Amino acid sequence: MSTTTTQPATDAASSTMREEGSRLMKEWYARLSTANERKAPVANVFVMGNAVEILRTFDFELVFPEINSLQTGVRKTSQEYISLSEDYGYSPDVCSYVKADVGLILKENEHPAGLIPKADLAVSSNMCGTFIKWAEIWERWLKTPVFVLDLPGQRAAGWQARPGDAQHAADTRWIEAQFKDLIEKCEKITGKRFDMDRLAEVEERVNKQVDHWNNVMALNQNVPAPYNAMLDGLTYIGIMNVHRGTEEGVEFMRRLEAHTRAKVARGEGRVAEERFRLLFSGTPCYVSMRRLVELFETWGGVFAYSDYLTFAAGGMDAADMRYDTSRPLESLAEVTAMAAHRGLSNQFFAHERLAQQIKDYAVDGIVFHGIKSCRFVSSGMADTREFLNKRLDIPTLYIESDLIDPRYWSDAQIKNRVDAFFEALQQRAGGAPLSRSKTVSA
């Protein structure tokens, strides 16, 4: 047993923002629970590739089934929903988010956070293949109209499609055509005419939000890292998704940036003594995320970055993800094409992005979290790990559990692997705790 472990830090400042994020989430769920009663139009959307900007102009209340599912994990009730789904016939090998959602249908939409309204429309996308099969469940079982937004992704390694390229123009043209089709469908469902000015207003808010979010992400390049990407960051992207394009969302992100900047100025880190900076690749294990983070923080390890914060926020974390509000629809298509590349390529050609992020966040190692039932995240993970190990000589750890299925969390086994990883990292660092500080302007 090593003698260099420490107690995890209690980070009161970050807790404040997490609590504020929790409050906004609760308010969102409360509004959802009355949506059908208020006869508000309701749309099911996913966190990646969702055309939220258009839906907001029609005043859709937005249900995020992935967030509903992960919340069953956070609230330790996922097993009940998953079991209902498996009893219905779903295989253990199917995505646990899907199964939790099927369980929700079987429980007549009773969710631990409140009643989930029946949707008038579902917007799926091809960013994750399971999204489409998931939406088809609603389409066939609940007769929910489904619109699949097809987003062209990265076609090959080293692929670039930027504004001005013929390829970006072709992709944008296709996305814009689909947006126009979606708008017609929204008009029919809601009985409202599409309002381009409202789209520009929503986009203006998203621009502000994305600016703050990019800065918040970049601020974690500082040493010590002001927040843990896989604890605080999860709350932050929850707000990025649920409140994308709302005043509350902009205000949250503004305060988050100010708060994070202040922490950096004070030299405060997420952990009391940051010894190892890490990158988390994959999706969280929401049933045990606090425990997982604790296993790392006791060693002074902090997740400075996670690709989850990129793809699970729809790829909207780069400076060029700004809408030109003078031509709202065209610009929405242009940015969506780029965001899809960031969100999709993040996984299928992950070695390229990770190689850059290792440098940007000055990490000492990568933790890969394979998810048995999530092929989007996990299929290329072991190969990516092998590639990065060889090419960049960066220490890596591979652990496996699940998004929300508690049956796949093996505490002792994961703890052993985490401890062994840190012992190796420590040896590599010469036995002494790392002591560094670096200030990066964002």
Add this chain to the structure above:
Amino acid sequence: MNAQVAYDHEAELTTVLERCNAAARDYNIPSKSELPEGYIGTLGHFPVYFPEEIVHAAKLLPVNILGGGNKLELKYADARMGSFICSICRSTTELGLNGTLGDMAGFVTHPICDAAKHLAGIWARNLPDQLSQILYLPQNVNSPGAARYIASEYQRLRGEIEKKIGHTIDDEAIRNSIQIYNVNRRLLRELYRIRRDEPWKVSCTEAYLLMRARTRIPCEEHNALLSRALDAIRHRSLPAQDKPRIVFVGGFCEQPPIEMLEAMDDNCYIVDDDLLVGLRWFTEDVPETGDPIWALAESYIVRSEASPVQHDENKPKEGYLLDMVKNAKADGAILTAAKFCEPGLDEQIAWSKHFDAENIPYLVLEFEEKMTSFEQMAMQVETFAESLLFAIA
């Protein structure tokens, strides 16, 4: 004096089947020296559908990479892909890493599922000299502009192949390839018609081997083999047996082992299926005049089959399966899914619930390309077939 030799249709069929069987079970790709005449290389593609005509016009032999079957030992892929990934993706990775597919000019995969998309990254990291691409066939074929987008993807692929081989692929060559593939599609449609109308004349396994041969041999040669086989099958005078008529689904991507098909043939007439549906994706001929890229792109939408991995609001999935059952006058269905195949497993549930509501008998099976034991499955199929025969009687 020339003695006229009587046409022995069984001998002819046996000859053709032997050739097709050898091709269908071959997981290697021809090396440069083994290429059929007129071909300059090979290009691999993953199921389900791929516009082979563009590759054929480039004088590359299109090779449909269907995993490694149940004889392949994984030496490398186990460490590169989790045990929870479907067999076809794992064995395809193995064939890439162990050098079997090393001579291909490239490998193209599609957004049929997430594991399939990851193959492009694995290829790029491990076989960097090959053209490694995702062909983004759209999951929205219903919005205006879908055909135009598909055409732009095909043009992009055409350009990538041209760069790789160092010469252009002209429209006339693609039109010529479309003609050759249209002949093939007609022959395959006829093969399936016979299976629906006179299933005792050709088993599912025989038809499958005849069809699968196209994944390894030139379409021209396949056309000749199919023509000979169909002629021989028409001449067959086998008696109809007392077997239930069954539709088989779940073989759209990962392929069930031949032994599994044989177990079904022993007990049922498989009168329709979705095995290798990508090879017979078009329900009618692709137009042979005009812009060939547009003809292929438009056909993908307006004259195409359905599959669990293509969302299309004009082809509801229960709808096309019910049509298959109805058109083939089937007594029931075998609803299969490959192990760890998420689209297949999701579809299996939806289909079985729908069949419950429609009161259509069905059997649910899970398979894996690498499975080697079939006794239990054969018993399940036999029991299902017997229950149907009793019900019919």
